[in-house]
Amino acid sequence: xxxxxxxxxxxxxxxxxxxxxxxxxxxxxxxxxxxxxxxxxxxxxxxxxxxxxxxxxxxxxxxxxxxxxxxxxxxxxxxxxxxxxxxxxxxxxxxxxxxxxxxxxxxxxxxxxxxxxxxxxxxxxxxxxxxxxxxxxxxxxxxxxxxxxxxxxxxxxxxxxxxxxxxxxxxxxxxxxxxxxxxxxxxxxxxxxxxxxxxxxxxxxxxxxxxxxxxxxxxxxxxxxxxxxxxxxxxxxxxxxxxxxxxxxxxxxxxxxxxxxxxxxxxxxxxxxxxxxxxxxxxxxxxxxxxxxxxxxxxxxxxxxxxxxxxxxxxxxxxxxxxxxxxxxxxxxxxxxxxxxxxxxxxxxxxxxxxxxxxxxxxxxxxxxxxxxxxxxxxxxxxxxxxxxxxxxxxxxxxxxxxxxxxxxxxxxxxxxxxxxxxx
Amino acid sequence: xxxxxxxxxxxxxxxxxxxxxxxxxxxxxxxxxxxxxxxxxxxxxxxxxxxxxxxxxxxxxxxxxxxxxxxxxxxxxxxxxxxxxxxxxxxxxxxxxxxxxxxxxxxxxxxxxxxxxxxxxxxxxxxxxxxxxxxxxxxxxxxxxxxxxxxxxxxxxxxxxxxxxxxxxxxxxxxxxxxxxxxxxxxxxxxxxxxxxxxxxxxxxxxxxxxxxxxxxxxxxxxxxxxxxxxxxxxxxxxxxxxxxxxxxxxxxxxxxxxxxxxxxxxxxxxxxxxxxxxxxxxxxxxxxxxxxxxxxxxxxxxxxxxxxxxxxxxxxxxxxxxxxxxxxxxxxxxxxxxxxxxxxxxxxxxxxxxxxxxxxxxxxxxxxxxxxxxxxxxxxxxxx
Ligand code: SF4
Ligand code: SF4
Numbered sequence: 001x002x003x004x005x006x007x008x009x010x011x012x013x014x015x016x017x018x019x020x021x022x023x024x025x026x027x028x029x030x031x032x033x034x035x036x037x038x039x040x041x042x043x044x045x046x047x048x049x050x051x052x053x054x055x056x057x058x059x060x061x062x063x064x065x066x067x068x069x070x071x072x073x074x075x076x077x078x079x080x081x082x083x084x085x086x087x088x089x090x091x092x093x094x095x096x097x098x099x100x101x102x103x104x105x106x107x108x109x110x111x112x113x114x115x116x117x118x119x120x121x122x123x124x125x126x127x128x129x130x131x132x133x134x135x136x137x138x139x140x141x142x143x144x145x146x147x148x149x150x151x152x153x154x155x156x157x158x159x160x161x162x163x164x165x166x167x168x169x170x171x172x173x174x175x176x177x178x179x180x181x182x183x184x185x186x187x188x189x190x191x192x193x194x195x196x197x198x199x200x201x202x203x204x205x206x207x208x209x210x211x212x213x214x215x216x217x218x219x220x221x222x223x224x225x226x227x228x229x230x231x232x233x234x235x236x237x238x239x240x241x242x243x244x245x246x247x248x249x250x251x252x253x254x255x256x257x258x259x260x261x262x263x264x265x266x267x268x269x270x271x272x273x274x275x276x277x278x279x280x281x282x283x284x285x286x287x288x289x290x291x292x293x294x295x296x297x298x299x300x301x302x303x304x305x306x307x308x309x310x311x312x313x314x315x316x317x318x319x320x321x322x323x324x325x326x327x328x329x330x331x332x333x334x335x336x337x338x339x340x341x342x343x344x345x346x347x348x349x350x351x352x353x354x355x356x357x358x359x360x361x362x363x364x365x366x367x368x369x370x371x372x373x374x375x376x377x378x379x380x381x382x383x384x385x386x387x388x389x390x391x392x393x394x395x396x397x398x399x400x401x402x403x404x405x406x407x408x409x410x411x412x413x414x415x416x417x418x419x420x421x422x423x424x
Numbered sequence: 425x426x427x428x429x430x431x432x433x434x435x436x437x438x439x440x441x442x443x444x445x446x447x448x449x450x451x452x453x454x455x456x457x458x459x460x461x462x463x464x465x466x467x468x469x470x471x472x473x474x475x476x477x478x479x480x481x482x483x484x485x486x487x488x489x490x491x492x493x494x495x496x497x498x499x500x501x502x503x504x505x506x507x508x509x510x511x512x513x514x515x516x517x518x519x520x521x522x523x524x525x526x527x528x529x530x531x532x533x534x535x536x537x538x539x540x541x542x543x544x545x546x547x548x549x550x551x552x553x554x555x556x557x558x559x560x561x562x563x564x565x566x567x568x569x570x571x572x573x574x575x576x577x578x579x580x581x582x583x584x585x586x587x588x589x590x591x592x593x594x595x596x597x598x599x600x601x602x603x604x605x606x607x608x609x610x611x612x613x614x615x616x617x618x619x620x621x622x623x624x625x626x627x628x629x630x631x632x633x634x635x636x637x638x639x640x641x642x643x644x645x646x647x648x649x650x651x652x653x654x655x656x657x658x659x660x661x662x663x664x665x666x667x668x669x670x671x672x673x674x675x676x677x678x679x680x681x682x683x684x685x686x687x688x689x690x691x692x693x694x695x696x697x698x699x700x701x702x703x704x705x706x707x708x709x710x711x712x713x714x715x716x717x718x719x720x721x722x723x724x725x726x727x728x729x730x731x732x733x734x735x736x737x738x739x740x741x742x743x744x745x746x747x748x749x750x751x752x753x754x755x756x757x758x759x760x761x762x763x764x765x766x767x768x769x770x771x772x773x774x775x776x777x778x779x780x781x782x783x784x785x786x787x788x789x790x791x792x793x794x795x796x797x798x799x800x801x802x803x804x805x806x807x808x809x
Contacts, residue, residue, distance in 0.1 A: 084770040085780075086763035088502065093764075098549065112545040121557055125531045128557055128729040135731065136768060142731055146558035149529055150564070152750035167562045333552075334539030359502045366507070366533035370498040370540045389498065 006149030015225050018242060022232050023109035029056055030104065030112035039114040039134065040300050042231050044122035044147065044328035046320045048196055048311070049169065049234045052189040053176045058111060058233060060130070062094040067095050068107050068276035076102065077392060079134040084178045090360040091391035093130045100137065115179050117142040118172070123149065137420075143175055147324045150332050156398045157325040165321040182300040192235035194313035199234055202243040204305040209250050210294045211266070211348050213267070214259030216250045219348075220270040220293035221283045222260065230303045265290030265410060269344045271297045271371070272339075272356035272364050277393040285402055286354075289409040293354075295344035297337060297364075304340075334367055338374055345381060352382040352412060358390040382415075384408040403406060429649035431643055438624035440632050440675070443489065445518035447633050448481055452521045455635065456480055459523035459582050462548070463632075464510065466530050466727050467541050467555070467696035469714055473526075473706075474636060475586035475594040476578035482524065482632025482697070485509040488674050488788045490516070498540060499533070504758040505787050506671035507533045522773070524581055526574075528553040530670065530727040531761050550786050551577050559719055559730045560576045567715035575711075591710035599703040599801075601636050604643035606698065607689060611647070616662070616687035617655040622678040629672075644662050661749040661806055664742055665691035666769065668734070669725055671756035680792040681752070687804035689746050695725055726761035735765060736772030743778055745802060750768040750806060751780040752799075779806055 029035045037056040040047070051058045066071040076098030077091050083101070085094050104111040116139050119131035128144065135142035144169055148161040157165075173184050203226065210219045217223075226246060233239035253259070268286070270293045275282050283305060284291075303309070309327035312319040326333060329340070344350060353375050357365045375381040386404050388397035439447060450780040452460055462483040463472045470480040485507030486492075495511040505615050525548050527538035535552075542550040543804045551574060556563035579585025586594075605628055612619045627646060630694045633709040663686040672693060682688060699722050724730065724738040743751060751773055757760035766782060783795060 002701075084767040086766070089760065089763050100715050125529065125535070125727075126760060126764075129761065132729050132731065132735075133764070136734060136736075136771075144558040144729060144731060146556050146563070148554040148570075149535070149552065151552040151554060158569070158573065160573075161564060164562055164566040164569075168558060168560075171560060171562065183730050309659060334536045335543060338543075357500060359500075361532075362503065363532040363535075365500060367540050369496075369497055369500065370543065374543065375497065409779035 010247050011242070012225060014242050014245055015229060018233060018238060019228055021081050021341045023290060025056060026112055027109040027144045028057060030110040036115040037112045038116040038118050040118040040341050041120050041122070041124070041129070041131075043124055043127070043129050043330035044324040045231060045302060046145070046169070046324060047174065047231065048189065048235045048316070048320055049176070050118070051192050053180045053182060054183060055116065055176065056112070057232060058114065060100075060134075060335045061092055061107065062228060062232060063111055064092040064095040064391055065276055067106060068393075069275055069279060070107050070219060072107060073277065073310045073391055074393055078228065083181055084394065088359075090126045090130075090362075091389060092360060093126060093133075095391055096130070096138075100134065116140055116176065118145065119143065120147070120324065120341050122147045122324050122328060123332075126363070141175065141179070145169070145172060145324075147331055150326060150336065150412045155326075155332070155336055156248070157322075161325055162318065162321055165325060166317050169317050171318060178403075189316050190313045193311045193316040195237065195240050196235045197311040197313060199243050200228070200303065200305040200310050200311045202247045203230060206243070206247050207295070207299075207306040208249055209254045211350070214257060214261075214264035215267065215292050215294045216259060218252035218283075218293050219299065220274065220277070220296040223299035224274070227299060227302065236281070236337060259292060261287055261290055261292060263290050264292050265354065266409065267292060267294045267348070267350045267403060268278065268354050269341055269348065269350045270354045270356060271341055272368070273298050273361055273390040274356065275358070275388045275396055278388070278396045278398070280399060282401070285405045291409065294348040295351055297329055298339060300340070301310065304409050312365055326391065330363060334371075337373060341371075341375070342379065345379075352384065352408075355383065355385040357385055357387045359387070359395055360390045360392060382408070384410055425651055426653055428766075429646045429653075432646050433626060434445070437632040437675075439630050439637060440626055441489070443518065444483075444486070445520065448519070448521035450689065451479060451481060459615045460582075461526040462522045464525070464534060465506070465696055466725060467528055467722075469571060469574070470636070470697075471591060471594040471598050471606065471710075471714060472575055472581045472586065473578060474597070475590040476575065477582040477584035477590075477634050478523070478578060479635060481695075482629075483510055483513065483519070483522075484632065484672055484694075485787050486513055487672070488790060490518075491596045492788075500750070502758055503533045504671055504756050506756065507537050509787065511537060511540060511544075514541065514548075517748050519545065519548065519592070521682075522548050524551060526551045526553065526554050529557075532760075533760075534670075549577075549581065549690035555718065555728070557729045559732060563719055564712075564715055567718060568711045571714060590711055592706060595704050595710055595713065596706050597636055597640065599706060601631060601640050601643070602698050602700060602751055603703065604640065604647060605631070607647055608643065608650075611651060613689040615655070615657075616660075616689055618653045619650050620679070621665075621682055621688040621691065624673050625675065625693055626680060628697065632694065632697055634790055660685050661685045662687050662689045662740070662747060663750050663752050664689060664746060664748045665752045665754055666672050666754045666786070667726070667755040667759075667762040668693050669695040669757060669762070670725065671787050673754060673756075673788060674787060676808065677785055677789065677792055677795060680796045681799050685807070686750070686752075686798045686799065688749055688752070690742060695723060697725060726765045734768070734772070736768050738773055739769055740776055740778070743765045743789070747798065749779070750802070751778060753780060753782045755782070755784050757784045
């Protein structure tokens with residue numbers, strides 16, 4: 001209701017079509033098309049390598065996300081809990097395992113069984129559990145692609161880290177060759193990596209657009225539209241075309257001074273994953289106040305392009321390694337995240353920080369109280385912290401969250417009014 | 425003899441009950457010039473610290489002695505207690521004797537805690553180890569490099585960098601200590617009436633708070649005396665306990681569990697301090713030996729994802745080896761790795777028809793009636809089934 005008519009029409013349609021085709025491919029594979037698939041994880045994913053073998057990348061996280069958005073997750077979560085998973089375990093895992101063990105049928109398609117279980121362990125320790133469990137439930141070969149965490153003061157991986165990852169990638173190639181019966185086509189990989197590089201370039205340009213005022217789109221709620229293709233389809237021509245369209249469209253909006261809301265009254269940075277089961281409700285709480293997210297950390301879990309990283313076709317393996325090691329949010333330490341947010345606040349000219357703390361994802365949430373302390377006490381940034389969940393609808397207390405959001409923006413408004421008076 | 429060992433155990437209990445800051449301060453005073461390196465669970469390559477001329481000390485939460493008054497505004501209600509209580513120790517100036525702190529990739533809360541430590545306690549340098557989760561052929565070289573990196577930092581801290589010779593001495597010493605702990609556990613599984621889980625626990629836990637030399641001396645004296653203890657076996661079921669590898673349950677809880685009718689013949693308390701199934705190779709390149717032991721000679725654990733064999737198989741093997749009647753999964757509340765493991769263990773235990781019970785604990789809990797009743801009911805169901 002608050003949005004401009006026709007907002008992001010073209011790119012939305014295109015995205016729907018592409019993701020529809022992607023899930024149709026998954027369904028076909030599940031029904032015996034013969035295409036082989038690899039289960040993998042979103043954070044810093046090496047989808048280029050998987051695509052080079054024509055393996056269909058399947059992201060259980062994206063499936064879990066879709067289930068939550070379509071309000072279909074809870075029965076699967078409960079099935080997993082019946083198997084012994086705890087109420088306190090990450091609900092992404094539970095929704096996926098519940099679905100995996102119960103026919104893999106979803107309203108958006110059927111998920112095929114894997115021929116490869118590729119645990120790209122990029123930061124999230126739950127990933128290791130998750131795919132270890134899938135490997136128990138399914139006979140497909142499993143590979144832990146172990147990515148050393150960023151842990152030095154420089155924030156850079158060491159030379160040994162890079163070597164370790166590149167060598168593992170070579171082992172992974174050998175495994176994919178065995179699974180697919182095909183030799184790695186280096187030229188093809190080069191081309192895929194090139195496409196990823198170009199896509200990353202566009203994504204980064206798109207993200208720069210939200211530095212303008214008004215921001216042409218919401219960098220939290222709308223980024224989602226771009227993130228699914230970025231993970232599932234990166235490295236394909238169609239994904240690049242999609243990003244070209246998206247960039248053109250969003251640029252036009254920026255030039256025309258059109259934003260997602262009739263009026264942009266507050267610019268915020270949002271940290272933490274969205275509450276998928278209540279996305280619309282949550283969004284409306286901010287729209288009501290004219291608050292637009294100009295940057296979000298969540299949109300960098302799969303990769304962090306806005307600070308300069310690009311896949312390099314001349315060094316395909318090294319750049320895949322570098323993406324996984326360093327150029328994504330999840331493999332960076334918590335203080336690097338503070339720094340990332342600080343840059344957003346500054347370079348994207350934001351008024352406030354909103355932390356959405358989700359129970360499921362402790363990678364994101366554990367310690368966010370300290371983060372709030374840092375931003376309010378050390379930097380004097382108005383910071384709001386609200387709690388719910390990324391997947392489990394049982395943790396969303398609407399009234400409570402609404403009250404906190406309202407109180408926060410009321411106080412921001414008040415401060416603004418006072419400031420206006422004193423400058424008058 | 426027996427009295428002496430009882431005294432030892434009492435001293436260990438006192439050590440555990442004493443405020444952490446005092447214990448750390450005393451350790452430092454007794455070893456003038458030595459730096460203290462705090463070790464967060466699970467595993468610490470203590471040899472590297474020792475060989476660099478520093479003392480490792482276990483920072484394993486606040487147990488049930490401290491109240492969490494500040495840390496709960498930093499870490500949410502759905503985060504395990506050890507993360508908060510360890511932070512609370514720092515926020516209440518109980519970690520001032522520490523010269524450095526060491527964490528490793530065990531779970532996401534502990535990982536973020538390392539950063540929170542770094543920001544809040546600028547006087548305590550934080551080192552973070554990434555131990556490999558791909559146990560394939562590439563891990564060896566990587567882990568040696570990772571240990572070398574840690575050694576460099578430790579050398580800078582102490583000013584007396586480790587040498588091959590000092591590393592070998594430390595390996596030999598820790599081999600001895602771990603060997604003695606293995607002997608304690610062997611005694612417990614063979615004659616559990618001679619050594620209760622709680623007594624065994626305090627003897628091992630003391631090792632995280634005193635120097636390894638003192639620990640070795642203490643255990644060398646204690647073992648034969650424990651073995652010689654006259655004790656009559658009680659009519660209890662033999663139970664393997666699993667799931668308490670990081671946050672540690674209160675002593676009283678262990679006592680109540682055993683009193684409820686079982687002998688805990690094995691457990692995973694303080695697992696990282698007894699990480700290896702046998703000695704680390706004392707000759708050859710010491711870092712290669714340490715890395716090799718990690719990759720090929722360490723125990724299974726919820727924080728090490730070795731896909732060469734299912735975790736549950738290790739648990740089943742252990743149950744059979746120790747002729748245990750049942751398994752008790754005792755997981756710290758909100759401990760993601762332990763809670764995940766339970767789903768796998770439960771499946772395997774059901775398939776093997778091994779009775780099991782799942783319980784959650786918190787280091788700070790102080791009411792045990794409910795646990796006791798549950799264990800009693802469980803034991804009865806087995807004895808009279
Ligand atoms: S903990 Fe977070 S990053 Fe990890 S699997 Fe769950 S939702 Fe994903
Ligand atoms: S108790 Fe579990 S969740 Fe908490 S720090 Fe230890 S391993 Fe992590």
